[in-house]
Amino acid sequence: SQELEQSPQSLIVQEGKNLTINCTSSKTLYGLYWYKQKYGEGLIFLMMLQKGGEEKSHEKITAKLDEKKQQSSLHITASQPSHAGIYLCGADEFGKIIFGKGTRLHILP
Amino acid sequence: DTGVSQDPRHKITKRGQNVTFRCDPISEHNRLYWYRQTLGQGPEFLTYFQNEAQLEKSRLLSDRFSAERPKGSFSTLEIQRTEQGDSAMYLCASSPGRRSSYEQYFGPGTRLTVT
Numbered sequence: 053s054q055e056l057e058q059s060p061q062s063l064i065v066q067e068g069k070n071l072t073i074n075c076t077s078s079k080t081l082y083g084l085y086w087y088k089q090k091y092g093e094g095l096i097f098l099m100m101l102q103k104g105g106e107e108k109s110h111e112k113i114t115a116k117l118d119e120k121k122q123q124s125s126l127h128i129t130a131s132q133p134s135h136a137g138i139y140l141c142g143a144d145e146f147g148k149i150i151f152g153k154g155t156r157l158h159i160l161p
Numbered sequence: 162d163t164g165v166s167q168d169p170r171h172k173i174t175k176r177g178q179n180v181t182f183r184c185d186p187i188s189e190h191n192r193l194y195w196y197r198q199t200l201g202q203g204p205e206f207l208t209y210f211q212n213e214a215q216l217e218k219s220r221l222l223s224d225r226f227s228a229e230r231p232k233g234s235f236s237t238l239e240i241q242r243t244e245q246g247d248s249a250m251y252l253c254a255s256s257p258g259r260r261s262s263y264e265q266y267f268g269p270g271t272r273l274t275v276t
Contacts, residue, residue, distance in 0.1 A: 153205030
């Protein structure tokens with residue numbers, strides 16, 4: 053089955069700085085989700101990408117799916133304390149989502 | 162729209178006891194999913210329903226686990242004879258399930274602790 057690798061596993065960033073999180077798949081992606089999770093809580097839907105080269109933005113967060121549809125990146129511009137949490141990428145596999153292990157983002161004031 | 166709700170939010174039980182969790186999806190969402198998440202890991206798929214039909218079950222879902230969605234609205238997940246390894250966050254998600262939108266929206270989860 054599909055496997056997703058996220059990098060980095062953990063990230064500490066000064067408030068106001070930009071950052072990028074990567075998600076690499078072992079197979080072609082037919083749907084790629086990005087979610088955010090606060091510690092101990094449910095997942096918040098950020099965006100879903102389906103087409104090669106697709107790019108979507110939500111407030112200061114931009115996600116891209118590469119042309120080959122095997123890699124996605126999530127970029128946060130001018131990070132804020134509210135961006136702290138766990139970012140999860142997930143691959144759509146015939147309706148269900150296969151998740152990566154997540155990237156833990158800490159924002160330093 | 163009130164979003165996906167789950168009840169209870171926290172459950173502490175002794176090993177060997179049975180537990181049942183409830184999930185109420187976003188209204189008019191045809192698909193309902195159950196996932197399990199352990200500490201430091203991403204959620205793992207357990208099962209999903211299209212209306213009242215259970216379409217897929219993961220190998221993670223042992224015989225002690227059963228899920229239902231009797232009227233195609235809310236769903237229940239029951240774990241019989243709980244074991245310490247069942248301790249996890251149980252997440253429910255729903256999606257419209259239409260060609261135009263398979264985006265899954267998650268509830269707050271039920272945290273199970275088996276002592």
